[in-house]
Amino acid sequence: MHSTHRRRLILFIVVGAVLFYFSSRVGILRLYQGSTVSMYVIAIGSIILLTGYSGQISLGNGAFMAIGAYVAVLSQLYLDLPFFLTFFVAVLGAALAGLVLGIAAARLTGPYLAGATLALAVALPSIANLFPVLGGEQGLGYDSGNAPSLFGEVARFKWLFWISSLAALITCLLLQNILKSRYGRAWKSIRSNSVAAELTGINAAKSKVLAFVLSAGIAGLAGAVLTMSLGTVSPSAFPLSLSFALITGAVIAGISSLLPGSLVGAVVLVGMSQLVGALTTRFEIGDVLAQNLKELIVSALLILAVVFTPNGPGEKIREMRDHRKHHSHGGHR
Amino acid sequence: MEKLISASLIGLSQGAIFALMALALVLVFRSTRVVNFAQAGQAMVSTYIGWEVVTRTENYWIALPAAALAGALLAAIIETFLMRPLAKRASHGAIAPVASIIASLGVLGVLHSGAAMIWTTEQKLFESPVSVNGIEIGSTVYPFSQADMLIISTVVIVMLTFAFFFQRTSLGLSLRAAAFQPEISRLAGVRVDRVRTIGWALSGAAGAVVGVLVTPGNYLSPFSLDILLVYGFVAAVIGGLESPQGAALGGLILGMSLSFTSIYVSSGLTFIVPFIVLLLILLVKPKGIFGGGSSRNA
Amino acid sequence: MSLVVRNLSVDHGAIRAINNLSFIVEKRRLTAVIGANGAGKSTLLRTLSGLIPATEGKATWGEHNLLKGKAEQHVRNGVSHVSEGKSVIPELTVEENLDLGALWRRNKKEADATKKYVLELFPRLGERLKQRGDTLSGGERQMLAIGRALMSKPQLLLLDEPSLGLAPLVVEQIFQTIRDIANSSDLTVLLVEQNAMGALKIADIGVVLNLGNIVAIGPSADLIADPAIRAAYLGY
Numbered sequence: 001m002h003s004t005h006r007r008r009l010i011l012f013i014v015v016g017a018v019l020f021y022f023s024s025r026v027g028i029l030r031l032y033q034g035s036t037v038s039m040y041v042i043a044i045g046s047i048i049l050l051t052g053y054s055g056q057i058s059l060g061n062g063a064f065m066a067i068g069a070y071v072a073v074l075s076q077l078y079l080d081l082p083f084f085l086t087f088f089v090a091v092l093g094a095a096l097a098g099l100v101l102g103i104a105a106a107r108l109t110g111p112y113l114a115g116a117t118l119a120l121a122v123a124l125p126s127i128a129n130l131f132p133v134l135g136g137e138q139g140l141g142y143d144s145g146n147a148p149s150l151f152g153e154v155a156r157f158k159w160l161f162w163i164s165s166l167a168a169l170i171t172c173l174l175l176q177n178i179l180k181s182r183y184g185r186a187w188k189s190i191r192s193n194s195v196a197a198e199l200t201g202i203n204a205a206k207s208k209v210l211a212f213v214l215s216a217g218i219a220g221l222a223g224a225v226l227t228m229s230l231g232t233v234s235p236s237a238f239p240l241s242l243s244f245a246l247i248t249g250a251v252i253a254g255i256s257s258l259l260p261g262s263l264v265g266a267v268v269l270v271g272m273s274q275l276v277g278a279l280t281t282r283f284e285i286g287d288v289l290a291q292n293l294k295e296l297i298v299s300a301l302l303i304l305a306v307v308f309t310p311n312g313p314g315e316k317i318r319e320m321r322d323h324r325k326h327h328s329h330g331g332h333r
Numbered sequence: 334m335e336k337l338i339s340a341s342l343i344g345l346s347q348g349a350i351f352a353l354m355a356l357a358l359v360l361v362f363r364s365t366r367v368v369n370f371a372q373a374g375q376a377m378v379s380t381y382i383g384w385e386v387v388t389r390t391e392n393y394w395i396a397l398p399a400a401a402l403a404g405a406l407l408a409a410i411i412e413t414f415l416m417r418p419l420a421k422r423a424s425h426g427a428i429a430p431v432a433s434i435i436a437s438l439g440v441l442g443v444l445h446s447g448a449a450m451i452w453t454t455e456q457k458l459f460e461s462p463v464s465v466n467g468i469e470i471g472s473t474v475y476p477f478s479q480a481d482m483l484i485i486s487t488v489v490i491v492m493l494t495f496a497f498f499f500q501r502t503s504l505g506l507s508l509r510a511a512a513f514q515p516e517i518s519r520l521a522g523v524r525v526d527r528v529r530t531i532g533w534a535l536s537g538a539a540g541a542v543v544g545v546l547v548t549p550g551n552y553l554s555p556f557s558l559d560i561l562l563v564y565g566f567v568a569a570v571i572g573g574l575e576s577p578q579g580a581a582l583g584g585l586i587l588g589m590s591l592s593f594t595s596i597y598v599s600s601g602l603t604f605i606v607p608f609i610v611l612l613l614i615l616l617v618k619p620k621g622i623f624g625g626g627s628s629r630n631a
Numbered sequence: 632m633s634l635v636v637r638n639l640s641v642d643h644g645a646i647r648a649i650n651n652l653s654f655i656v657e658k659r660r661l662t663a664v665i666g667a668n669g670a671g672k673s674t675l676l677r678t679l680s681g682l683i684p685a686t687e688g689k690a691t692w693g694e695h696n697l698l699k700g701k702a703e704q705h706v707r708n709g710v711s712h713v714s715e716g717k718s719v720i721p722e723l724t725v726e727e728n729l730d731l732g733a734l735w736r737r738n739k740k741e742a743d744a745t746k747k748y749v750l751e752l753f754p755r756l757g758e759r760l761k762q763r764g765d766t767l768s769g770g771e772r773q774m775l776a777i778g779r780a781l782m783s784k785p786q787l788l789l790l791d792e793p794s795l796g797l798a799p800l801v802v803e804q805i806f807q808t809i810r811d812i813a814n815s816s817d818l819t820v821l822l823v824e825q826n827a828m829g830a831l832k833i834a835d836i837g838v839v840l841n842l843g844n845i846v847a848i849g850p851s852a853d854l855i856a857d858p859a860i861r862a863a864y865l866g867y
């Protein structure tokens with residue numbers, strides 16, 4: 001095994017152990033928030049791979065989450081799969097959908113792809129109402145099982161947190177390795193110059209489809225994790241605003257920063273609710289304002305981030321350091 | 334036969350709305366390469382302005398231009414203070430190809446939540462100046478009202494005005510030139526930045542007209558126009574994103590597909606049809622029907 | 632009025648395309664800047680017309696500072712630039728391309744007079760007014776590009792490789808037209824060319840550019856006579 005791989009693996013185990021330790025020392029709210037953060041880390045990771053690396057934009061990753069979620073639930077209902085296997089099936093199902101759309105999308109650029117994925121995000125949840133087997137608006141239940149008896153009696157939220165954070169850790173580890181591999185480099189070179197990349201022997205179309213498939217699969221996993229924490233799946237869990245929130249999360253800390261980017265984005269998304277809640281009680285803000293304050297702040301943050309640190313704070317800091325070093329002048333227009 | 338006539342009429346009226354929304358998106362895209370998702374929010378805020386005017390004056394015909402003006406102003410502000418600086422700041426790195434789309438999503442969120450704070454999420458009614466009941470011919474009532482006729486005629490008038498403006502006026506020529514070749518236009522003396530702002534303003538006005546046209550018969554809420562953004566965008570993409578004629582054709586194709594499937598197949602397909610139509614067309618022509626002729630520098 | 636360039640340097644990121652350039656073009660002179668591909672000729676013109684910023688130095692046309700303000704303002708101050716590669720808008724008609732150059736002019740009567748002059752200069756354009764720009768031949772497109780620039784009634788005309796990609800016969804025609812324009816009007820012309828011989832033949836003054844530096848400058852007849860220049864740039 002490669003030494004960087006091993007280092008990453010060790011880090012992953014250490015972080016896992018730390019999380020495991022803390023899971024017994026915090027309250028239910030924190031555990032629930034931890035699960036949500038994990039779900040977002042996975043989902044944002046799928047955007048970072050797709051947009052930050054392969055340069056494609058998807059407004060439909062919420063739809064791939066929905067596919068993953070429904071596949072997980074259906075495989076439990078009809079195939080009686082044990083619940084950890086439903087996660088695998090969820091990934092496969094969403095990846096398959098990603099393959100179908102990805103092959104079509106490989107010929108589409110920027111705005112056309114945005115259009116196709118946007119239409120998908122709107123179309124997909126409504127399918128649940130068309131086929132009775134999908135349970136309509138009420139949706140279907142999902143049994144997230146119990147911790148193996150070897151851990152003794154484990155509270156539900158603690159168990160959910162274990163599963164989601166484990167899923168997030170594994171996703172990050174895998175993604176980290178993929179992004180640092182030759183595939184990751186290929187995506188980057190296609191993004192910056194697809195003609196030049198083709199000349200060096202990279203098949204741009206195939207490579208883009210691969211990114212699309214992986215991204216969809218990861219989003220599917222996030223969908224399964226979401227369903228597990230909710231204990232149910234329904235179309236209303238995957239509104240268009242979910243897809244938009246994922247993009248926000250991915251942009252805040254730099255669209256091509258998997259770590260800590262996806263974690264920062266996820267914490268911001270989850271923390272914002274709490275922050276706004278605190279502000280509301282502290283300053284006795286009226287209901288109407290309070291309900292919309294979160295979206296206002298998140299959206300404003302998105303705009304500020306993309307204007308002031310377009311490629312993330314990391315790049316900004318590097319830029320400022322370089323600037324001081326070279327003391328270069330003259331703007332580019 | 335009745336069914337056929339109904340489907341065609343509904344398709345025409347819906348198609349007109351989609352076409353105008355598509356035109357609003359095309360105007361922005363061709364002049365600044367921005368897919369403006371905030372368009373739905375801009376149209377919504379402008380429609381609220383129209384609603385404020387209507388509740389005070391009880392006159393729809395004052396509200397319509399007032400909303401259009403508000404839409405134009407709002408769009409010009411967004412272009413000048415956000416999109417223009419953004420184009421310079423986010424011109425490199427991984428964010429470059431998606432920065433404007435992302436910023437427009439942010440604007441959409443700000444407008445959504447801002448409007449909800451100001452006007453609450455309670456549904457507002459907007460009276461139509463004409464009847465919204467189906468027209469009776471003989472013993473059959475067609476699901477096509479005077480309001481639909483108003484929609485179609487207004488859209489046709491707006492589109493013809495735009496066509497005249499673009500083809501026959503100096504400013505229209507500047508707008509087209511700046512959209513096609515900004516650098517050559519600059520060298521010819523066209524103030525490209527100003528012309529782009531005008532393009533945005535026109536788009537904002539068109540979006541506002543969409544809002545004020547469809548809201549009577551429906552209702553107004555901070556989110557009520559979002560779905561039109563999706564349909565309008567799909568129509569624009571079908572048409573190739575750059576051509577006003579494409580927007581009109583795309584809107585018509587989508588409107589007809591929707592009305593025919595919902596009358597002949599099932600009304601549960603409303604959200605799926607756009608996706609399928611879009612995918613089918615993009616599979617044959619990846620840059621839309623009128624798109625992708627010449628390659629150009631943005 | 633003259634074009635004065637002093638210690639001008641222009642960078643493209645880390646690449647220095649123009650290095651400490653100084654020269655003067657007197658009014659009504661036709662000056663040819665020649666040099667190989669990558670010498671910095673286009674960069675020079677693009678800087679003078681306000682398309683790209685300079686790193687250092689000065690450039691003035693009469694009282695106008697050419698390093699300040701946008702390209703669209705320079706046109707109004709009498710500086711027209713025909714950029715490299717047939718600078719017409721293919722989607723617009725010939726007439727629209729011409730009109731574009733005069734949209735900013737307040738006096739429409741004068742603009743019409745200029746249009747008449749341009750169409751007399753290039754009768755082939757007059758026969759094709761309603762045709763789209765992309766239906767023209769290469770030579771016609773170059774004429775249209777120059778015509779568009781003239782529509783702005785320039786005092787200083789910057790031409791970037793008008794001979795590029797044209798058949799020899801057409802090149803000769805274009806060069807002759809440029810000479811005629813310079814003779815018959817109050818125009819100062821800065822012509823940039825890789826076709827060194829053709830350009831020097833019609834020019835009053837020649838400037839030889841190599842990797843962003845001036846290697847020779849003088850009356851073009853002298854340059855043509857100079858054995859070193861002949862060997863390096865004129866190919867015999």
Ligand SMILES: Nc1ncnc2c1ncn2[C@@H]1O[C@H](COP(=O)(O)OP(=O)(O)O)[C@@H](O)[C@H]1O
Nearest residue numbers: 643646648666667668669670671672673674675
């Ligand atoms: N936009 C640009 N970005 C980076 N380098 C450039 C750019 N434009 C020109 N250059 C470089 O600047 C130098 C001069 O180019 P240019 O002015 O186009 O030369 P010429 O017109 O004489 O062929 C060349 O080395 C070229 O590669």
Ligand SMILES: [Mg+2]
Nearest residue numbers: 672673674715
């Ligand atoms: Mg050149």
